[in-house]
Amino acid sequence: MKFIVLGAGGVGSYFAAKLLRAGHEVLLVARGAHLEALRTEGLHLFHPDLTCSMPVHAVDMEALSSIDVLEYDAILLATKSMATREVAIFLAKRLRGNVKIPYIVSLQNGVENEAILCDYFAEEYVIGALTRKIGAHVIAPGRIEAVGEAETIVGTLFSTAENELFLETLAQSFNEAGIPTHTTYDIRQELWKKLIINNGVNALCALLEVKTGVLFDDTKLSSLVYGLMQETARAARSLHVKISQEDVDAMFELISHFDSIKPSMLVDWEHHRALEIDEICGIVIRALHQIGEDAAYTKTIATLLEFKTEKRNHDRD
Structure with a gap:
């Protein structure tokens, strides 16, 4: 699958590293010194069960404007919750006029992000998600320290045959990447x-x-x-x-x-x-x-x- 990890901090970068190792294509969106380190030195993950380093494709939000987001299967949103509306407005401008868009998967804290996203996107394209049993932080630019297994749960807000199929594919991809994941009918x-x-x-x-x-x-x-x-x-x-x-x-x-x-x-x-x-x-x-x-x-x-x-x-x- 092809993913955009928007908000490549601790959790976002952990997901990116696991998905990249499993052979998926991942674009990381970050900023500042962390972004520069990702570009020049790659992503370094330190976990009790996995220490690895890898080159990554990383951009800032401005550069994302020139990338064809429609080529991607999903946007994993891992920003702070207070940035959700700003990010949604940015993405809505990029995706305006397209009937089919990438699924937007919120991996954020809080319980209101999905409702905010639905203000800008059709609810069948908004996927609720959470990850727990994980502690992941940027300890230095380009360097992520993590503990835990990142148990993840994903679910649709409004079910269709198409997004249920996507959900199963997403869960399978996460599981094969070593991120234990299951789906739910009650993500709320x-x-x-x-x-x-x-x-x-x-x-x-x-x-x-x-x-x-x-x-x-x-x-x-x-x-x-x-x-x-x-x-x-x-x-x-x-x-x-x-x-x-x-x-x-x-x-x-x-x-x-x-x-x-x-x-x-x-x-x-x-x-x-x-x-x-x-x-x-x-x-x-x-x-x-x-x-x-x-x-x-x-x-x-x-x-x-x-x-x-x-x-x-x-x-x-």
Whole structure:
């Protein structure tokens, strides 16, 4: 298959490396020093089960404008969630007037990316996806450090015979590339199950500047994580997403027994990048507010993290 990985950071580059090794054609879209390193030195992946280096074809967004995107089977969208609308507008301009377009597969954090993409593209071409049991980060330009197996789930928002066939082909390609993948008929539920994990640990780790393992080594902190997860589940149910208590407990067990990692918000904090607070925490706060409930755990952590971020930005000015 032919893929564009748009947002070739940690997770995007990990997928690119695995797909390239399996013989697929991959175009990486990146920026800055990371892009220059990819062009001149190639992509270097460091994983407990795989260390490899390879030449790659990498471009920036501006150069992507001159590339025939219609030649590709799928665009794997791995940008930060706050960039989804901007990227969707860019792609919509490139693809305007074409009846058939590449499938757009969101591998992002959060549960609202697919709805944003559907504002610009026919929903049968938007594929929801998530990957978990993975920690992958750019440790230096062109160099990716990763742990975990990147368990991936993909699903359509609106099923047709054509996109169901694509989904099976995509899952097969991922599996053959060493990315364990299965399809689902309820991708919305799976996205919220991942958000249970993300809202449980991501902002809290950034606030405390600790890896996930630290949270579960401390009884009081792990109880905070569980409270955040329960709150996320209530938010999901308020939006008519089927999340059971067993789902919450399963997600708690999954992350508590996974390798101790730096979640994405902690990595972004360390690199002075914008944090996905609204995309991960905000949706929980808003959903519960709409039914007259207070998201006490989530609102407290998000508020403290926002204050911490604003203070650092003020101190730097």
